[in-house]
Amino acid sequence: MSLPAPRPDLNPPEGDLAAVLRRRAHETPEKQVYGFLRDGVNEADGLSYAQLDTSARAIAAALQERFKPGSRMLMLYPPGLEFAAAFFGCLYAGMIAVPAYPPRKNQLDGRLIGIVKDCGPAAILTVAEVAAGVEAMVNQLAPGAMAVIATDAVGPDGADAWREVPLPPEAIAFLQYTSGSTAAPKGVMVSHGNIMHNERAILESMEHDSDLVGVAWLPVFHDMGLLGNLLQPVYAGGATYLIPPLAFLKRPLAWIEAISRYRGTTCGGPNFAFDLCAQAAAAADGGLDLDLSCWQVAYVGAEPVRAGTLQRFAKAFERYGFRKEAFFPCYGLAEVTLIATGGPRPRQPEIVRVDGGALTENRIQTRRLPGAGSRQLVGCGRAATDLEVLVVEPESAAVCADSQIGEIWVGGESVARGYFNDQAGSRETFGARLDTGRGPFMRTGDLGFLRGGELFITGRLKDLIVIRGRNYYPNDVELSVEEAHEGIAANGTAAFAVDDGEQEKLVVVAEVSRSFFHRLRSEADGELAGQILSAVRDQVALDHELQLHDLVMVKPGGIPRTSSGKIRRGESRELYLAGGLEILGAG
Incomplete structure (x- = not known):
């Protein structure tokens, strides 16, 4: 099946992203590129292209005065627009930006310690409000080893001292630390060429132009938040409004209201965000003042996309002008900069119903009607511009046939340069070759299949649960658990296997919903907990013909998550085995 050609009126810019911002500042200096909605709705701050360029040049000049090009700059910023100016300042100066999750109350955690030890930053960039606390924190780790610079204290007068530096495509622009183990985060080396290639892929897949208006809440140090929400507007010549992640989590409808108010055209996030909004809209029972006819691209990615979530969201918001054709399920990861598949648009999501029993045997058998044991899988689009996406048998490295499950491999100029300070890991992940010798490809570790060019994700290779020789995908089991009883929170379960010395057994850790939390804590006889446990066991047995060894x-909020809200199954398993979970009920 041939793919649709990119729209001829799309005009991807050339050069590097620093040069793109310089041109935007010259051509549309007064146009606002970023707005900050501190409370999630009302604009508290804004930056024009000219202001962003001036701030970036001033910060770059300050960095050039003290550090040589290629020095690593650890970026620890609270929500606001200061991060954007500092990130472009790093690009302008030829430094390597290292975005990271700002620690709570300036307390060192294992992940941040791992990042500092791995990349050895020359300086830490932050804002004046928290600079003293950050300095005290890092001095616990390496006294005096890193300068702490408050970039919001750098005045615009220094912008003229900036010296332009060459930014070849192969030079590293930033390190994107993955959201894996807290003990050993991996720094993906993203080059200037990677950025430009992937930004073009996003622009052409989503059909962006200078009319792009984003409304986003994801952290800007997250790959989707950075590449999709912060950099894509500059690449396309558009604008975006940024919402603090906590403001969204406290009141998800603030995001939807901001989309309506600021006429957002491209807005999205992980599956759980759409679930939270659908739940909030259902509780409002139609009493919302919204106009979502502006919403052209509702991208859904970063975790498994669930058909039920899309259906609930569309039902909740279609009365306000939302169209199913706006949904844009996509697939990507930091190792390919961001997007790997998505589109074409506009169209409704492609959903296939498959037999769950066949899925455990690594076979795809479609079913026409719903019923026990059936699964709905959502297509995540087709390969983005100039990227090759293959499904490969992981042992033989042979390309799989259509509708055959295998590991997803990606090739193309968006594939990052490897992991910083990890040659062995880089070779293993980024140096894969097919049985024919063709390559290199990046091994994603994700399982899925292609069907007529459309990519469907079935699970994660390392998370796969194998019991009695059959394969079970954690996300399928988790969905059954969440649908079994209203006392289980949506997007709040972790399924994994444990070995009891004789065989692998299924364990699920599940967060209870907030409405049931106090009831469970206050009941004395455990009757409600027993009802939930019984319902979950029955549902798992019905859907998967599988006995649940333990439900905790x-x-x-009791399950560990990444900064973007994804469940950490491996860490959940470790806590379970170590007895580190605060248990409300189990059985």
């Missing part, structure tokens, strides 16, 4: 219920 924990409080809301």
